[in-house]
Amino acid sequence: MKRLHLQITGLVQGVFFRAHTRQEAQRLGLRGWVRNRADGSVEAVAEGPEDALRQLLAWCHRGSPGARVEAVEERWEAPKGEFHVFSIT
Numbered sequence: 001m002k003r004l005h006l007q008i009t010g011l012v013q014g015v016f017f018r019a020h021t022r023q024e025a026q027r028l029g030l031r032g033w034v035r036n037r038a039d040g041s042v043e044a045v046a047e048g049p050e051d052a053l054r055q056l057l058a059w060c061h062r063g064s065p066g067a068r069v070e071a072v073e074e075r076w077e078a079p080k081g082e083f084h085v086f087s088i089t
Contacts, residue, residue, distance in 0.1 A: 003077040004053045006044045007037070008060050010070035017042050018088045020064035021056075028052040031083035046086065047079045 008017070013036050021034045025046055030053065032046035046056055063069040 001047060001079045001081075002050045002053055003032075003045065003047045003079040004057065005075040005077055006046075006057070006060055007073040008042045008044070008063070008069055008071070009040070009073075010063075011066075011068040012042045012063060013040055015064055015066035017064045017067050021060065022086050022088055024059045025056055025086040028055055030056060031086055033083070033087050033089045035089040047081070047083055 018034045018036065021042070021044055025032065025034070028048065030046040030048040032044065034042060034044040037043050044060070046053055057072070057074060060072050061069055
């Protein structure tokens, strides 16, 4: 079990990026959250198996239909086990 903290920049707000991220994370069996940031980026924290987290990371580089991802900052952390679902906040 690992934890992945992401910040995604580009055209990622107003294109259902958060909803698609939640759908992908749920499909992968991950727990955590995704939210819009005031600076126009999207931030996400996910916990689960490393393979599933890497799949979510790859998905974030592509993004939802209509999104134009410019960059994805990733930070791997120790899991805290604080999530029960993957939600939009």
